[in-house]
Amino acid sequence: MTAFLDVSSSLTGRLWRGPEPALERAAEALAQDSRLPLPVARVLAARGVPAHEAAAYLEPRLRDLLPDPLSLRDMGAAAARIVAATRAGQRIAIFADYDVDGGASAALLLDWLRQQGRDATLYIPDRIDEGYGPNAPAIAALARDHDLIVCVDCGTLSHGALAAAAPRDVIVLDHHQGGETLPPALAVVNPNRADEDGALGHLCAAGVVFLTLVQCNRLLRESGEPQPDLIGLLDLVALATVADVAPLTGVNRAFVRQGLVIMARRERPGLVALSDVARLDSAPNAFHLGFLLGPRINAGGRVGRADLGAQCLSCTDPARAAKYAAELDELNRDRRAIEAAVREEALAQVEARESSLVAWAAGDGWHPGVVGIVAARVKEATGLPSVVIGVERGIGKGSARSVPGVDLGRAIQRLAAEGLLLKGGGHAMAAGLTVEEARIPAAMARLSELLAREMAARTGAGELRISGLMDPAGATVELMQMLERAGPFGQAAPAPRFAFADQLIESAGTMGDSHLRLRFRSPGSATVEAVAWGAMAGPLGPALLGAKGRRFHLAGKLELSQWGGRERVRLRLDDAAPAR
Numbered sequence: 126m127t128a129f130l131d132v133s134s135s136l137t138g139r140l141w142r143g144p145e146p147a148l149e150r151a152a153e154a155l156a157q158d159s160r161l162p163l164p165v166a167r168v169l170a171a172r173g174v175p176a177h178e179a180a181a182y183l184e185p186r187l188r189d190l191l192p193d194p195l196s197l198r199d200m201g202a203a204a205a206r207i208v209a210a211t212r213a214g215q216r217i218a219i220f221a222d223y224d225v226d227g228g229a230s231a232a233l234l235l236d237w238l239r240q241q242g243r244d245a246t247l248y249i250p251d252r253i254d255e256g257y258g259p260n261a262p263a264i265a266a267l268a269r270d271h272d273l274i275v276c277v278d279c280g281t282l283s284h285g286a287l288a289a290a291a292p293r294d295v296i297v298l299d300h301h302q303g304g305e306t307l308p309p310a311l312a313v314v315n316p317n318r319a320d321e322d323g324a325l326g327h328l329c330a331a332g333v334v335f336l337t338l339v340q341c342n343r344l345l346r347e348s349g350e351p352q353p354d355l356i357g358l359l360d361l362v363a364l365a366t367v368a369d370v371a372p373l374t375g376v377n378r379a380f381v382r383q384g385l386v387i388m389a390r391r392e393r394p395g396l397v398a399l400s401d402v403a404r405l406d407s408a409p410n411a412f413h414l415g416f417l418l419g420p421r422i423n424a425g426g427r428v429g430r431a432d433l434g435a436q437c438l439s440c441t442d443p444a445r446a447a448k449y450a451a452e453l454d455e456l457n458r459d460r461r462a463i464e465a466a467v468r469e470e471a472l473a474q475v476e477a478r479e480s481s482l483v484a485w486a487a488g489d490g491w492h493p494g495v496v497g498i499v500a501a502r503v504k505e506a507t508g509l510p511s512v513v514i515g516v517e518r519g520i521g522k523g524s525a526r527s528v529p530g531v532d533l534g535r536a537i538q539r540l541a542a543e544g545l546l547l548k549g550g551g552h553a554m555a556a557g558l559t560v561e562e563a564r565i566p567a568a569m570a571r572l573s574e575l576l577a578r579e580m581a582a583r584t585g586a587g588e589l590r591i592s593g594l595m596d597p598a599g600a601t602v603e604l605m606q607m608l609e610r611a612g613p614f615g616q617a618a619p620a621p622r623f624a625f626a627d628q629l630i631e632s633a634g635t636m637g638d639s640h641l642r643l644r645f646r647s648p649g650s651a652t653v654e655a656v657a658w659g660a661m662a663g664p665l666g667p668a669l670l671g672a673k674g675r676r677f678h679l680a681g682k683l684e685l686s687q688w689g690g691r692e693r694v695r696l697r698l699d700d701a702a703p704a705r
Contacts (some may be wrong), residue, residue: 129172132702168611185379194340199312215272223426225368228435229361230277235439236558240353259286268293278330310559311688327372329364339645351459359384361623368419372617395437396516398450407687411613424456427494464495482573484511491515497524527558536575595623597650627704630672641666657698674703
């Protein structure tokens with residue numbers, strides 16, 4: 126196949142690839158049969174949606190897509206124990222991870238209990254002092270004062286720590302890769318247990334918690350008791366699903382679509398306050414969850430107070446929520462400064478190292494709260510699975526981020542089983558690890574070996590996939606509204622990327638220190654605005670900054686923005702190439 130628009134090496138060094146001929150034919154047929162615009166038909170054809178299912182796909186209903194909670198092992202025991210504790214007024218503790226998924230999962234349980242006049246103790250471990258997941262001292266302390274401990278977004282591999290809860294009951298609601306044996310708990314509900322079939326492996330922890338609450342409500346309904354409102358909790362599930370980079374397919378797609386509707390009502394004080402400090406003045410979408418709200422919630426666990434994000438999400442008092450959100454916003458600014466310094470050093474190491482299937486870097490004193498997000502930035506820059514490790518007193522604590530089609534969590538777990546890591550685990554796209562400093566090179570070499578087969582099977586590295594051509598005149602608000610019905614877009618459900626051929630650059634300038642804004646048009650069309658986030662840190666921004674009056678092919682994703690109370694279409698620019 127020839128390069129799309131003959132772009133074999135763009136400003137970012139990528140080859141542009143257009144849609145496969147068979148897919149384009151399928152999209153044209155679907156557009157004709159369903160009377161949908163061709164750009165929308167292309168999205169549905171890429172998802173394998175036939176014409177007779179197009180209407181249902183564009184309006185996903187949770188009732189149609191929600192799986193039976195009892196299809197997950199231990200679900201019956203978990204829900205029965207939670208309901209029993211609620212009925213008896215027993216003391217409940219929630220032990221949660223310090224990221225968005227953990228905080229949202231905890232907030233789900235707290236909200237559900239609060240609707241029944243019950244309360245619970247929230248415990249979030251300190252990232253630096255305690256590390257990820259349950260630890261024996263914390264669990265033992267909770268067990269002394271509580272009848273039931275519920276671990277959310279953690280606990281599947283915490284055998285020793287959960288043993289410290291005896292004789293109290295422990296329930297684990299998690300989604301991380303499980304081992305050959307389960308920890309000592311009354312119930313371990315996890316679609317990624319070794320003995321599960323993986324059909325629900327795409328759920329984040331908040332999705333697992335929501336299913337558990339669905340089963341809890343069933344038990345309450347069967348006994349004639351009032352049931353808490355679950356639909357109103359979907360804003361939290363949507364936030365966690367996007368922020369944890371869960372695939373936006375199946376029930377996850379319905380979670381996010383309906384959760385965004387709930388969030389737009391602005392009824393949860395914590396999310397309202399976070400939206401306000403993030404200057405979100407339009408209806409939220411998946412991009413806002415992942416890039417505006419998520420980083421702020423994570424900031425507490427990364428560089429500040431570990432429980433701040435969960436406290437903000439579960440807060441019912443608007444004034445207190447505003448205080449939490451302001452503190453998270455300030456911590457997020459601190460996090461960005463720390464991250465920038467570590468990112469620069471990490472990328473320099475990666476560039477200096479000989480070629481490998483894994484991009485990795487390690488440094489003394491690198492803040493453990495930013496290694497995960499730096500790993501994500503290294504992955505974006507290299508297109509490779511990436512590991513970034515902060516070393517303190519001979520022990521490295523790191524985070525890893527993967528690329529589609531490569532199960533990094535399983536490989537990290539294997540490294541731990543082989544003794545190259547002190548501990549490690551996660552899921553397909555993200556993992557954490559602890560390793561002795563002296564063993565880091567050997568561990569990374571072995572990781573490269575373990576990922577070799579999956580990396581060899583990947584196609585399209587160094588390519589930019591284009592869904593089709595678009596003219597500025599066709600980029601209308603009406604088209605965007607229809608495209609949004611085909612969403613939400615994110616992990617495993619990419620937004621369509623359009624190419625605008627032979628466009629005249631009317632203006633180009635910077636926004637802040639790292640972003641690029643430009644305006645472009647074709648003959649006889651209105652001018653379209655484009656924004657390239659973070660482009661000044663790479664080759665794209667500097668190359669286009671002086672492009673006024675020149676012609677370029679532009680590629681990116683369309684989005685709706687609001688200005689002066691009016692909606693307009695904007696291009697989120699991914700790449701460009703000189704038009705010859």
